[in-house]
Every structure is written in C-alpha cells, then in structure tokens.
Amino acid sequence: MAVLRKLWRRNCLAVSLLCYILLHTMDVHARPANMSAAKDKTPATKDENEIMPQDHLNGVKMEMDGHLNKDFHQEVFLGKEVEEFDEDSEPRRNRKKLIEIFTKVDFNNDRSVSAKEMQRWIMEKTNEHLQEAMLENKNSFRAVDPDGDGQVAWDEYRVRYLASKGFNEKEIAEKIKNNEDLKLDEETQEVLESLKDRWFQADNPPADKQLNEQEFLSFLHPEHSRGMLKYMVKEIVRDLDQDGDKKLTLSEFISLPVGTVENQQAQDIDDDWVRERKKEFEEVIDADHDNIVTMEELEEYMDPMNEHNALNEAKQMIAVADENQNHSLELDEILKYSEYFTGSKLMDYARNVHEEF
Numbered sequence: 001m002a003v004l005r006k007l008w009r010r011n012c013l014a015v016s017l018l019c020y021i022l023l024h025t026m027d028v029h030a031r032p033a034n035m036s037a038a039k040d041k042t043p044a045t046k047d048e049n050e051i052m053p054q055d056h057l058n059g060v061k062m063e064m065d066g067h068l069n070k071d072f073h074q075e076v077f078l079g080k081e082v083e084e085f086d087e088d089s090e091p092r093r094n095r096k097k098l099i100e101i102f103t104k105v106d107f108n109n110d111r112s113v114s115a116k117e118m119q120r121w122i123m124e125k126t127n128e129h130l131q132e133a134m135l136e137n138k139n140s141f142r143a144v145d146p147d148g149d150g151q152v153a154w155d156e157y158r159v160r161y162l163a164s165k166g167f168n169e170k171e172i173a174e175k176i177k178n179n180e181d182l183k184l185d186e187e188t189q190e191v192l193e194s195l196k197d198r199w200f201q202a203d204n205p206p207a208d209k210q211l212n213e214q215e216f217l218s219f220l221h222p223e224h225s226r227g228m229l230k231y232m233v234k235e236i237v238r239d240l241d242q243d244g245d246k247k248l249t250l251s252e253f254i255s256l257p258v259g260t261v262e263n264q265q266a267q268d269i270d271d272d273w274v275r276e277r278k279k280e281f282e283e284v285i286d287a288d289h290d291n292i293v294t295m296e297e298l299e300e301y302m303d304p305m306n307e308h309n310a311l312n313e314a315k316q317m318i319a320v321a322d323e324n325q326n327h328s329l330e331l332d333e334i335l336k337y338s339e340y341f342t343g344s345k346l347m348d349y350a351r352n353v354h355e356e357f
Contacts, residue, residue, distance in 0.1 A: 050136075050139060050140045050143050051140055051143050051144050051157070051160055051161060051164060051220075052161065052164070053195070053198065053219065053220050053221075053222075054220075056069070057069075057133075057221060057222075057223055058075050058082070058129040058132070058133070059072070059075050059076055059125070059126040059129035059130070059223070059304045060072075060223050060302060060304050061301060061302060061304075061309070062236065062301070062302055064232065064235070064236075065236075065239075066236045066239055066240055068276060068277065068280060071343070072313075073313065073316075073317055073340070073341070074340075074341065074342060074343050075125070075129065076122045076125050076126055076310075076313060077101075077121070077122070077125065077317070077341050077342070078101070078125065078341075078342060079124070079125030079126075079128035079129065080125075080128045080129065080132050081097075082343075084097065085097070085342040085343055085344040086343070086344065089344055091344075091345075091346050094338070094342065094344050094346055095335065095338075095346050098334065098335060098338055098341070098342060098346070099331065099335075102331050102334055104121070105117055105118060105121045107120060111330065111331065112326075112328045112329065112330055113318070113328055113329040113330075113334075114327075114328045115311060115314045115315050115318055115327065115328070116311075116314075118314035118317060118318060118329075119307070119310045119311040119313075119314040121314075122310040122313055122314055123305070123307065123310050126304050126305060126310070127305070129304070130221075130223070130224065130304065130305075133217070133220075133221045133223075133224065134217060134224075137213065137216060137217040137220060137221065138213070140216070140220060141213045141216045141217075143160065144156065144157050144160045144216070150212055150213065151208075151210040151211070151212055152210060152211050152212075152216065153209060153210045154196060154199050154200075154209060154210075155176050157195075157199065157211075158172075158176065158192065158196075159172050159173045159176060161192070161195065162182075162184075162188075165188065198219060198231070199211065199219060201227070201228060201231045202215050202216070202218040202219040202225070202228055203215060204218075204227075223302070223303075223304050229299060229302060229303060230295075230299060232302065233295050233298045233299045233302060234295065236298065237295055237298065240252050240253060240255070242255070246295060247292050247293065247294050247295070248281075248292070248293040248298070249291065249292060249293075250278065250281050250282070250291060253277055253278075253281045253285075253293065254273070254274045254277045254278055254281070281293065284301065284309075284312060285297060285298060285301045287300065287301075317340075317341070320337060320340050321333040321334060321336065321337035321340065321341075323336075
C-alpha cells in the first residue's frame with residue numbers, strides 16, 4: 001500500500017505540473033504545484049480551514065507534503081507581519097516599514113546587522129508564528145467542541161469535518177452513532193483515514209481517544225509538539241524513501257516532481273526544483289555531510305525553534321545581500337534586496353534613506 005500511495009501521489013504531481021504550466025505560460029520561475037493541490041478540489045471554506053490541518057506551516061522549513069517552504073526566510077524575517085508586504089502595497093510605506101524593522105533587528109544600534117542579531121530576530125519572529133497558531137487554535141477548538149466540555153472525540157471531529165465538506169451534519173452524526181456505512185467517495189475516505197492516524201498520534205498518554213485543546217493544537221500544528229514533529233518527519237520520509245531504509249539519499253530527495261511535459265518551461269521548473277533541493281540537502285539538512293539524511297537530521301531541520309538552524313538561516317540571509325562582504329547587513333543592502341526579505345520590491349530604494357533612518 002505504501003508503494004501504491006507513493007506512485008499515486010507522484011502521478012498526481014505530474015498532472016498538477018502540467019496544469020500549472022498551462023495556466024502560467026508566462027512565468028518561467030513558477031513554483032511546482034504542491035501535492036496537496038494535486039487533486040481537483042474546490043477552495044477550502046473558512047470553517048474547513050479552521051479545523052483541517054494545513055500543508056503550510058508558518059516558520060517551518062518544509063511543507064507537510066515534502067516541498068520546501070519557499071517563503072520561509074520572509075516568514076522568519078517578518079513574523080506575523082508577513083502578510084503586510086504584498087505586491088499591491090505602496091512602496092514608500094513598505095520602505096518605511098522595512099527601515100523600522102532594521103532598527104529593531106540592529107539590537108546594539110551600530111547601524112549594522114550581524115549574524116547573531118539576525119539569529120536573535122529569527123527566533124523572536126518564529127515564536128510570533130507559534131503564538132499566533134495558539135491563538136488561532138482556540139477558535140478552531142471551539143468550532144469542534146460546541147458543547148464546551150474541553151474534550152473532542154474522533155467521531156465528533158469526523159462529523160464536523162464532513163459537515164464542512166457539504167455533508168448533512170445530522171445525517172452523518174446519526175449514521176456514525178448507528179455504525180452505518182457513510183458511503184463516502186474514495187478521496188474523502190482517504191483523507192479521513194489520514195486524519196484519523198494523525199488524530200490518534202496527537203492523543204497524548206494516557207490515550208483516551210479524545211483530544212483536549214493542547215492536543216488539538218498538536219493535531220493542527222505538529223511543530224508545537226516534539227512527538228508530532230517526529231510523526232510529520234516520518235510521513236515525509238515515507239513518501240520520499242524509495243528503498244524502504246527510512247533514510248533519504250540525494251537522489252530520493254530530488255526525485256519529486258517527475259517531469260513529464262516536454263517543453264522548455266517544464267524543464268526549467270524541474271531544473272529549479274532539483275537545484276534548490278540539492279542545495280538544501282547538501283548544505284543544510286545533511287548535517288554530518290555523509291550524503292544520507294536520517295530522520296533525526298530531518299527532525300532537527302524541521303524544528304522551528306532550533307537555534308543552530310536559526311543561525312545558519314541568518315548567515316544565509318546575510319550572504320544574499322552582503323555586497324561589501326563584511327558578513328553583516330547595512331540598511332541600504334536590505335533595502336536593495338527588499339524583495340528577498342519581504343517579497344515586495346521597492347522602487348528607488350535608496351531615496352530618502354538617510355532622512356528616514
């Protein structure tokens with residue numbers, strides 16, 4: 001079953017890659033579609049988003065489906081303000097905001113950001129994401145615990161989830177109560193099986209088949225729990241591991257997605273995929289540089305509060321914009337490379353820098 005599951009997901013990737021190319025024929029730097037988007041789904045409703053584990057976790061280096069988080073460095077530089085910088089934002093406003101951020105990162109006020117200062121900032125912004133997830137979880141938990149008893153059973157959650165997918169809540173609840181066949185389509189049944197496995201993983205000892213608010217947080221946000229972080233890593237390795245040794249070689253890590261579309265744009269996307277994953281595998285994830293990534297190494301890589309990872313990320317971020325090669329960042333360098341740090345390109349970045357700083 002594991003092999004069939006892996007092949008099925010890869011075939012979905014090939015289809016999603018084809019669809020992505022057809023829809024984005026003008027964007028040669030487009031990101032390959034996530035496996036989570038491979039199926040033809042309608043957009044998730046707000047209620048579903050509140051109670052459904054998401055593929056993307058802010059401040060975590062890898063998506064749940066094994067893709068690299070392309071927005072990671074922006075998320076750990078901006079924290080919860082990441083959504084304030086977008087393509088439609090007014091450049092002057094963004095410049096002023098970025099200058100304000102620089103003054104905060106520059107902890108010793110020497111008008112230069114060192115790797116240690118950037119590391120400190122990254123840890124602070126990552127913690128913001130974790131705190132934000134905890135606040136969101138309170139609302140999510142209330143959505144699945146309508147009676148407010150502080151405990152949610154799997155069957156209660158199953159009813160709420162299926163209701164969010166358009167099923168009649170009363171009918172589903174009655175069928176579950178009477179152990180009747182729910183007559184679900186194959187896709188929905190598969191999702192439920194995956195959620196059930198994850199649900200019971202989040203049920204901390206002594207297991208009572210119910211989740212409290214903290215356990216539900218682990219269910220939705222495995223980055224908050226070391227045990228669930230291990231589970232997430234196990235799932236990712238299972239999907240990428242081709243020889244069943246529970247370790248990843250470079251070839252296994254870069255084998256997704258399978259390029260099947262024979263045109264230059266498809267090749268460019270595949271080439272970018274391979275290049276980025278190869279760099280991350282060799283320079284970051286494979287800590288002992290033995291050309292093998294173990295579950296332990298991947299777990300350390302995925303841990304959002306790993307200080308060593310934060311320092312490595314700080315050094316990488318500085319290297320991108322460090323034009324004078326002094327191993328630190330000045331304001332003009334961050335402004336010039338604003339698109340890397342914020343996702344928003346500032347026009348005339350140097351204008352009024354000294355007046356505004």
